[in-house]
């Protein structure tokens with residue numbers, strides 16, 4: 049494999065280092081807003097930021113961007129930390145909260161007011177939009193833009209003291225109402241909001257905007273590279289303006305394209321809607337693109353990191369095929385998951401030449417290429433189950449599994465010949481009567497999996513398909529929403545017959561069920577002696593790769 053080429057962010061960092069732009073080590077951060085669970089798009093940002101810190105022997109912070117009291121909760125703060133840690137991104141002792149900077153941010157706001165760079169404005173939201181103008185039309189100055197420093201300081205102090213109702217006034221940066229960049233037309237720095245904050249309680253009745261908070265938080269923490277998604281590109285001049293006017297350490301903002309995946313949605317608002325309206329069982333439903341969901345599906349941190357590495361970073365928005373994510377976990381589990389046998393749709397087979405209580409001990413490797421994973425004993429009995437699909441009464445020539453009069457190999461046991469097909473009144477095949485031949489050396493084309501009927505364990509198995517039935521669920525026709533694109537067949541629950549050795553699993557183990565895919569013992573629903581299996585991914589993708 050040829051070494052991966054440097055992406056545009058690495059190139060920018062290399063150039064800065066060569067030019068001695070920062071007098072400190074590379075320092076990145078992941079800045080989630082604690083208003084939902086993380087999704088695979090966030091995983092990309094986490095891998096990117098923590099990966100750069102590792103590569104350049106720098107530092108990586110986890111910072112909660114918790115400036116919006118209305119939508120944020122401790123539950124999200126906890127789950128986000130757990131997911132970031134699970135992904136293997138280590139922030140060590142560098143866990144921060146933007147809300148810890150509220151005092152400093154306020155002090156800086158006072159400084160900007162004193163310098164004549166910020167003012168208190170009494171326009172309401174609608175008026176402010178009207179004054180702001182459009183892309184093609186310059187804005188107009190707010191009638192409050194000319195307030196004196198003294199008046200502004202007084203009003204700001206009273207906003208902070210909670211004297212005014214929600215939305216009555218804002219603090220705005222005084223920049224340029226004619227700027228071609230609408231973000232520079234006197235953006236809001238503070239809003240009045242009498243709301244309880246999950247960390248600062250009722251201390252504050254004004255809250256800083258994203259634009260006024262983000263760069264300064266980066267600056268306080270000594271971040272060098274503030275890596276964010278493309279929609280912030282035209283906020284960068286504002287990011288730079290605040291750092292420059294305040295004369296503080298000035299990180300470099302670099303934008304990259306956000307990750308979009310086929311057959312799913314990635315906005316927290318939509319994911320929340322799926323949960324609240326019970327289209328899924330929760331944030332950790334294995335069909336969700338959340339880290340929680342992927343974890344419960346059986347994805348490994350390695351596979352998600354490998355996926356993020358493989359898709360790379362770009363400056364152009366694009367949508368990545370879900371197949372790539374599935375391939376990443378398939379590859380990792382192919383290497384690491386022990387093999388077991390399970391039958392999803394059982395068809396009974398009777399080996400007529402074995403005695404009622406006769407047993408034959410078979411030894412199967414846990415992994416065909418990895419002897420170090422050991423072996424296990426599997427017992428063959430007179431009655432067993434095979435997959436309904438593995439028998440065909442009127443089989444085409446190329447069908448190498450079991451057919452009347454035909455032979456097939458039972459994995460690890462021997463060869464059986466189908467002598468008789470038993471049917472019920474409706475013509476449904478209910479049983480096959482076969483002869484067993486322990487001689488392995490005979491040549492037969494097909495090998496199938498099986499489990500002993502009296503010894504098998506009944507286990508619930510969940511098979512998943514895409515949560516949405518179209519590649520781009522967000523593109524819904526007039527009058528429809530993404531919800532109309534939900535796939536009604538995204539979950540199938542079966543009672544399977546599995547190897548009895550699986551009875552001891554506690555939840556959290558990963559296996560390949562031979563010929564069926566990779567399965568994960570559900571860590572929540574599995575009970576002692578009753579494992580529940582979620583299919584992580586099939587063995588091959590739909591293209592038979």
Ligand code: ATP
Pocket residue numbers: 078079080081082088089090092093113275276277305306307308314315316317
């Ligand atoms: P959403 O739009 O899903 O609500 P967000 O960007 O508002 O996401 P944040 O909690 O603010 O969510 O995101 C934290 C970080 O993760 C930000 O730096 C953001 O740029 C990054 N991020 C969010 N979504 C993606 C994505 N799909 N691909 C890459 N990075 C993302």
Ligand code: MG
Pocket residue numbers: 081
């Ligand atoms: Mg955000």
Ligand code: MG
Pocket residue numbers: 316
């Ligand atoms: Mg958002």
